[in-house]
Protein backbone atom coordinates (compact mmCIF):
# COMPACT_ATOMS: atom_id res chain seq x y z
CA UNK A 1 0.00 0.00 0.00
CA UNK A 2 1.26 3.47 -0.86
CA UNK A 3 2.28 5.33 2.28
CA UNK A 4 0.52 8.66 2.65
CA UNK A 5 2.83 11.58 3.14
CA UNK A 6 2.09 15.15 4.12
CA UNK A 7 1.81 17.47 1.16
CA UNK A 8 3.96 20.57 0.95
CA UNK A 9 2.34 23.54 -0.70
CA UNK A 10 2.77 27.13 -1.79
CA UNK A 11 -0.46 28.97 -2.54
CA UNK A 12 -0.72 32.48 -3.97
CA UNK A 13 -3.60 34.62 -2.78
CA UNK A 14 -3.80 37.40 -5.31
CA UNK A 15 -6.59 39.17 -3.41
CA UNK A 16 -8.18 41.98 -5.51
CA UNK A 17 -5.26 42.56 -7.87
CA UNK A 18 -4.44 42.41 -11.61
CA UNK A 19 -6.32 43.25 -14.80
CA UNK A 20 -7.18 40.34 -17.08
CA UNK A 21 -4.14 40.97 -19.25
CA UNK A 22 -1.81 41.14 -16.25
CA UNK A 23 -3.38 38.04 -14.74
CA UNK A 24 -2.93 36.04 -17.92
CA UNK A 25 0.70 37.15 -18.19
CA UNK A 26 1.50 36.22 -14.59
CA UNK A 27 -0.22 32.84 -14.80
CA UNK A 28 1.55 32.03 -18.05
CA UNK A 29 4.95 33.06 -16.65
CA UNK A 30 4.45 30.87 -13.59
CA UNK A 31 3.14 27.96 -15.67
CA UNK A 32 6.11 28.15 -18.06
CA UNK A 33 8.60 28.26 -15.20
CA UNK A 34 6.93 25.34 -13.42
CA UNK A 35 7.30 23.23 -16.56
CA UNK A 36 11.02 23.15 -15.77
CA UNK A 37 10.65 22.37 -12.07
CA UNK A 38 10.34 19.05 -10.27
CA UNK A 39 7.96 19.86 -7.43
CA UNK A 40 8.62 16.47 -5.83
CA UNK A 41 5.00 15.97 -4.89
CA UNK A 42 4.53 19.51 -3.58
CA UNK A 43 1.58 21.50 -4.84
CA UNK A 44 1.44 25.05 -6.19
CA UNK A 45 -1.98 26.72 -6.02
CA UNK A 46 -2.92 30.01 -7.65
CA UNK A 47 -5.93 31.86 -6.25
CA UNK A 48 -6.75 34.74 -8.60
CA UNK A 49 -9.92 36.85 -8.45
CA UNK A 50 -12.97 34.79 -9.41
CA UNK A 51 -13.44 36.33 -12.86
CA UNK A 52 -10.05 34.89 -13.88
CA UNK A 53 -10.71 31.36 -12.63
CA UNK A 54 -11.81 30.01 -15.98
CA UNK A 55 -8.70 31.34 -17.71
CA UNK A 56 -6.55 29.98 -14.87
CA UNK A 57 -8.04 26.49 -14.99
CA UNK A 58 -7.58 26.45 -18.78
CA UNK A 59 -3.85 27.10 -18.34
CA UNK A 60 -3.64 24.73 -15.36
CA UNK A 61 -5.09 21.90 -17.43
CA UNK A 62 -1.77 21.51 -19.21
CA UNK A 63 0.46 22.70 -16.43
CA UNK A 64 1.85 21.88 -13.04
CA UNK A 65 -0.32 23.96 -10.74
CA UNK A 66 -3.80 23.91 -9.23
CA UNK A 67 -6.34 26.68 -9.04
CA UNK A 68 -8.11 28.01 -5.98
CA UNK A 69 -10.86 30.57 -5.44
CA UNK A 70 -10.77 33.21 -2.73
CA UNK A 71 -14.34 32.91 -1.50
CA UNK A 72 -17.76 31.33 -2.01
CA UNK A 73 -21.28 31.70 -0.75
CA UNK A 74 -22.24 28.47 1.02
CA UNK A 75 -25.11 27.40 -1.23
CA UNK A 76 -25.19 25.85 -4.69
CA UNK A 77 -27.48 28.49 -6.25
CA UNK A 78 -30.05 31.13 -5.46
CA UNK A 79 -30.85 34.81 -5.12
CA UNK A 80 -27.52 36.02 -3.72
CA UNK A 81 -26.53 38.86 -6.03
CA UNK A 82 -22.81 39.10 -6.61
CA UNK A 83 -21.87 35.78 -5.02
CA UNK A 84 -20.40 32.62 -6.52
CA UNK A 85 -21.16 29.07 -5.50
CA UNK A 86 -19.08 25.94 -4.92
CA UNK A 87 -21.10 24.25 -7.68
CA UNK A 88 -19.84 26.90 -10.11
CA UNK A 89 -16.26 26.35 -8.95
CA UNK A 90 -16.60 22.62 -9.37
CA UNK A 91 -17.81 23.06 -12.95
CA UNK A 92 -14.64 25.07 -13.67
CA UNK A 93 -12.45 22.36 -12.11
CA UNK A 94 -11.28 24.58 -9.29
CA UNK A 95 -9.61 22.42 -6.63
CA UNK A 96 -9.18 24.76 -3.66
CA UNK A 97 -10.89 27.71 -2.01
CA UNK A 98 -9.56 30.04 0.68
CA UNK A 99 -11.97 30.30 3.61
CA UNK A 100 -11.83 32.49 6.69
CA UNK A 101 -9.20 34.91 5.49
CA UNK A 102 -8.78 37.74 8.00
CA UNK A 103 -9.82 40.27 5.35
CA UNK A 104 -13.16 38.45 4.94
CA UNK A 105 -13.51 38.33 8.72
CA UNK A 106 -12.67 42.02 9.10
CA UNK A 107 -14.32 43.74 6.13
CA UNK A 108 -17.21 41.36 5.50
CA UNK A 109 -17.85 40.42 9.12
CA UNK A 110 -17.63 36.69 8.51
CA UNK A 111 -17.80 34.71 11.70
CA UNK A 112 -16.84 31.21 12.68
CA UNK A 113 -20.31 29.64 12.28
CA UNK A 114 -20.76 31.11 8.79
CA UNK A 115 -17.29 29.88 7.86
CA UNK A 116 -18.21 26.39 9.01
CA UNK A 117 -21.10 26.48 6.50
CA UNK A 118 -18.67 27.49 3.77
CA UNK A 119 -16.35 24.62 4.66
CA UNK A 120 -19.28 22.16 4.45
CA UNK A 121 -20.50 23.63 1.16
CA UNK A 122 -17.07 23.17 -0.42
CA UNK A 123 -16.58 19.64 0.84
CA UNK A 124 -19.96 18.67 -0.60
CA UNK A 125 -18.33 19.26 -4.00
CA UNK A 126 -14.96 17.86 -3.05
CA UNK A 127 -13.22 21.24 -3.18
CA UNK A 128 -10.44 21.60 -0.64
CA UNK A 129 -10.84 24.50 1.79
CA UNK A 130 -7.66 26.37 2.68
CA UNK A 131 -8.87 27.41 6.10
CA UNK A 132 -7.23 30.53 7.53
CA UNK A 133 -6.85 31.18 11.22
CA UNK A 134 -4.80 33.63 13.21
CA UNK A 135 -4.85 36.28 15.89
CA UNK A 136 -4.82 40.07 15.73
CA UNK A 137 -2.00 41.99 17.43
CA UNK A 138 -3.78 42.87 20.71
CA UNK A 139 -4.66 39.19 21.12
CA UNK A 140 -1.02 38.19 20.75
CA UNK A 141 0.06 40.95 23.11
CA UNK A 142 -2.45 39.65 25.66
CA UNK A 143 -1.06 36.14 25.14
CA UNK A 144 -4.43 34.94 23.83
CA UNK A 145 -3.21 33.77 20.42
CA UNK A 146 -3.45 30.05 21.17
CA UNK A 147 -6.97 30.39 22.53
CA UNK A 148 -8.10 32.46 19.54
CA UNK A 149 -6.79 29.97 16.99
CA UNK A 150 -8.26 27.06 18.97
CA UNK A 151 -11.71 28.68 18.94
CA UNK A 152 -11.51 29.40 15.21
CA UNK A 153 -10.70 25.76 14.49
CA UNK A 154 -13.23 24.38 16.95
CA UNK A 155 -16.08 26.48 15.60
CA UNK A 156 -15.38 26.18 11.88
CA UNK A 157 -13.69 22.86 11.12
CA UNK A 158 -13.63 20.48 14.07
CA UNK A 159 -17.28 19.52 13.48
CA UNK A 160 -16.11 17.57 10.43
CA UNK A 161 -15.70 13.85 10.44
CA UNK A 162 -12.23 12.46 9.74
CA UNK A 163 -12.90 11.95 6.03
CA UNK A 164 -13.95 15.58 5.62
CA UNK A 165 -11.17 16.99 7.75
CA UNK A 166 -8.52 15.17 5.76
CA UNK A 167 -9.42 17.34 2.75
CA UNK A 168 -8.61 20.56 4.57
CA UNK A 169 -5.46 22.63 4.40
CA UNK A 170 -4.89 24.93 7.38
CA UNK A 171 -3.21 28.30 6.96
CA UNK A 172 -1.94 30.07 10.05
CA UNK A 173 -1.94 33.76 9.24
CA UNK A 174 -1.25 36.06 12.17
CA UNK A 175 -3.20 39.16 11.17
CA UNK A 176 -0.45 41.51 12.35
CA UNK A 177 1.91 39.92 9.82
CA UNK A 178 -0.36 40.28 6.78
CA UNK A 179 0.82 42.93 4.36
CA UNK A 180 2.91 44.63 7.05
CA UNK A 181 6.39 43.45 6.14
CA UNK A 182 6.65 42.04 9.67
CA UNK A 183 6.53 38.26 9.38
CA UNK A 184 6.15 35.95 12.36
CA UNK A 185 9.57 34.77 13.45
CA UNK A 186 10.49 31.26 12.55
CA UNK A 187 10.06 30.33 16.23
CA UNK A 188 6.61 31.94 16.50
CA UNK A 189 5.43 30.15 13.35
CA UNK A 190 6.74 26.76 14.47
CA UNK A 191 5.26 27.17 17.94
CA UNK A 192 1.77 27.88 16.60
CA UNK A 193 1.94 25.24 13.87
CA UNK A 194 2.97 22.60 16.42
CA UNK A 195 0.09 23.72 18.65
CA UNK A 196 -2.40 23.45 15.74
CA UNK A 197 -1.09 19.97 14.93
CA UNK A 198 -1.52 19.01 18.57
CA UNK A 199 -5.16 20.21 18.50
CA UNK A 200 -5.77 18.16 15.37
CA UNK A 201 -4.19 15.13 17.01
CA UNK A 202 -6.53 15.48 20.00
CA UNK A 203 -9.54 15.74 17.72
CA UNK A 204 -8.70 13.24 14.97
CA UNK A 205 -5.70 11.26 16.18
CA UNK A 206 -1.97 11.45 15.56
CA UNK A 207 -2.06 9.95 12.08
CA UNK A 208 -4.47 12.58 10.70
CA UNK A 209 -2.48 15.34 12.42
CA UNK A 210 0.71 14.06 10.84
CA UNK A 211 -0.85 14.22 7.39
CA UNK A 212 -2.41 17.69 7.66
CA UNK A 213 -0.78 20.42 5.62
CA UNK A 214 -0.35 23.59 7.68
CA UNK A 215 0.76 26.70 5.78
CA UNK A 216 2.20 29.91 7.14
CA UNK A 217 0.99 33.26 5.78
CA UNK A 218 1.93 36.86 6.52
CA UNK A 219 4.75 38.80 4.84
CA UNK A 220 6.35 35.61 3.61
CA UNK A 221 8.78 36.38 0.79
CA UNK A 222 11.77 35.08 -1.12
CA UNK A 223 14.10 36.16 1.67
CA UNK A 224 12.39 34.58 4.68
CA UNK A 225 10.63 31.58 3.11
CA UNK A 226 13.53 29.14 3.49
CA UNK A 227 13.86 29.76 7.20
CA UNK A 228 10.10 29.63 7.81
CA UNK A 229 9.68 26.46 5.74
CA UNK A 230 12.61 24.74 7.43
CA UNK A 231 10.48 24.25 10.56
CA UNK A 232 9.16 20.72 11.03
CA UNK A 233 5.52 21.81 11.28
CA UNK A 234 5.53 24.50 8.57
CA UNK A 235 4.53 22.80 5.32
CA UNK A 236 4.68 25.81 3.02
CA UNK A 237 3.04 29.19 2.66
CA UNK A 238 -0.04 31.16 1.72
CA UNK A 239 1.44 34.15 -0.03
CA UNK A 240 -0.14 37.54 -0.67
CA UNK A 241 2.02 40.38 -1.98
CA UNK A 242 4.93 38.20 -3.05
CA UNK A 243 2.64 36.04 -5.21
CA UNK A 244 1.98 38.95 -7.56
CA UNK A 245 5.38 38.78 -9.26
CA UNK A 246 6.44 35.56 -10.95
CA UNK A 247 10.07 35.90 -9.87
CA UNK A 248 9.24 36.40 -6.19
CA UNK A 249 6.65 33.64 -6.15
CA UNK A 250 8.98 31.16 -7.86
CA UNK A 251 11.69 31.96 -5.35
CA UNK A 252 9.28 31.03 -2.55
CA UNK A 253 8.37 27.79 -4.32
CA UNK A 254 12.06 26.93 -4.57
CA UNK A 255 12.31 27.31 -0.77
CA UNK A 256 9.96 24.36 -0.19
Ligand code: 13P
Pocket residue numbers: 013101173177178179180181217218219220238239240241242
Ligand atom coordinates in the same frame (compact mmCIF):
# COMPACT_ATOMS: atom_id res chain seq x y z
P1 13P B 1 1.04 39.04 2.52
O1 13P B 1 1.91 37.91 2.02
O2 13P B 1 0.89 40.17 1.54
O3 13P B 1 1.43 39.49 3.89
O4 13P B 1 -0.45 38.44 2.66
C1 13P B 1 -0.61 37.21 3.25
C2 13P B 1 -2.00 36.78 3.03
O5 13P B 1 -2.94 37.42 3.46
C3 13P B 1 -2.21 35.56 2.24
O6 13P B 1 -3.52 35.12 2.33
